[in-house]
Amino acid sequence: RAKSDMLKNVCFYEPSMDEAVRARRTLASELREALESGQLDIHYQVQTSVETREIRGYEALLRWQHPRRGYVPPAEFIPLAEENGLILQLGEWVLRHACARAVSWDPPYKVAVNLSRAQFAHSDLPALIQDVLADTGLPPARLELELTESTLFADRERSLRMLREIKALGVSIALDDFGTGYSSLETLRAFPFDKIKLDCSFVSEVESSPQARAIVRAVLALGKSLDIPVLAEGIETQGQLSLLRKEGCDEAQGYLLGRPAPLGQIVDSGQISLAAVADKLVHP
Numbered sequence: 624r625a626k627s628d629m630l631k632n633v634c635f636y637e638p639s640m641d642e643a644v645r646a647r648r649t650l651a652s653e654l655r656e657a658l659e660s661g662q663l664d665i666h667y668q669v670q671t672s673v674e675t676r677e678i679r680g681y682e683a684l685l686r687w688q689h690p691r692r693g694y695v696p697p698a699e700f701i702p703l704a705e706e707n708g709l710i711l712q713l714g715e716w717v718l719r720h721a722c723a724r725a726v727s728w729d730p731p732y733k734v735a736v737n738l739s740r741a742q743f744a745h746s747d748l749p750a751l752i753q754d755v756l757a758d759t760g761l762p763p764a765r766l767e768l769e770l771t772e773s774t775l776f777a778d779r780e781r782s783l784r785m786l787r788e789i790k791a792l793g794v795s796i797a798l799d800d801f802g803t804g805y806s807s808l809e810t811l812r813a814f815p816f817d818k819i820k821l822d823c824s825f826v827s828e829v830e831s832s833p834q835a836r837a838i839v840r841a842v843l844a845l846g847k848s849l850d851i852p853v854l855a856e857g858i859e860t861q862g863q864l865s866l867l868r869k870e871g872c873d874e875a876q877g878y879l880l881g882r883p884a885p886l887g888q889i890v891d892s893g894q895i896s897l898a899a900v901a902d903k904l905v906h907p
């Protein structure tokens with residue numbers, strides 16, 4: 624009887640589901656190899672002042688060139704890395720790599736690095752950041768960490784302690800994808816963010832949708848009264864940029880201003896040159 628019950632249960636498995644699970648497992652283990660065999664790279668995307676178009680810094684975005692599948696987007700592999708725990712190693716790799724590059728940028732722009740939930744949950748994160756800054760020689764004021772509301776713990780006190788510890792190092796913190804998570808306003812009230820990154824979903828509709836425009840205007844007003852600069856993500860058209868400028872947005876990021884690109888291309892385009900590198904600098 625037990626046997627036939629088991630067989631009955633087996634019939635509930637959709638073969639396609641099974642395949643999907645297997646494909647995810649394969650991809651997850653291939654990601655481990657990718658980290659070790661140099662398939663991972665970082666692209667950098669410019670962040671500028673809206674008013675003057677001056678460059679403020681670059682966001683580091685992880686890239687995976689899979690030997691057979693080709694480009695795998697982070698939206699696909701970051702969740703896998705979060706599930707299997709590899710995100711801690713990946714996150715440290717990105718942090719070290721990006722800081723080591725940024726230290727030799729001339730002019731000395733900021734570098735923004737995305738932080739995952741598992742990294743934030745790791746109690747040694749402040750120590751790791753301190754270690755990376757010491758190893759690379761990057762001044763703390765030139766590092767910005769981007770996190771989303773979902774990165775923070777349900778335990779607000781603990782999250783606040785963590786953010787304060789990181790900020791005490793002199794590193795700044797940006798709230799990424801603002802407007803897409805839960806309890807955005809409570810998050811803004813409770814935590815000491817240095818920047819709000821307005822999610823691209825509002826920006827993409829700012830010209831066509833009066834609702835999106837009203838929300839953008841409200842977020843910019845909120846930023847003004849809290850004295851936190853707002854960066855608009857995903858700006859693709861001149862119309863969007865003009866509108867955001869009119870509404871008083873502080874910073875901009877998006878394909879219009881520059882696509883994410885390998886550092887080499889940014890150096891070639893003349894936006895950055897590489898200063899003489901200190902001899903103790905470690906290139907991971």
Ligand code: C2E
Binds near residue numbers: 685696800
């Ligand atoms: P994010 O941090 O919000 O990064 C911005 C995303 O918007 C990037 O997608 C960027 O390529 C894309 N983007 C920039 N400008 C435009 C535009 O004008 N139009 C459109 N349609 N998209 C634009 P990407 O590189 O695919 O990364 C997706 C997400 O993956 C990131 O969102 C971030 O949450 C995560 N991610 C990327 N790199 C890392 C990393 O090193 N660590 C962690 N933990 N997460 C990362």
Ligand code: MG
Binds near residue numbers: 682737769799
């Ligand atoms: Mg980001």
Ligand code: MG
Binds near residue numbers: 800820856
């Ligand atoms: Mg974002």
Ligand code: MG
Binds near residue numbers: 800
């Ligand atoms: Mg995002």
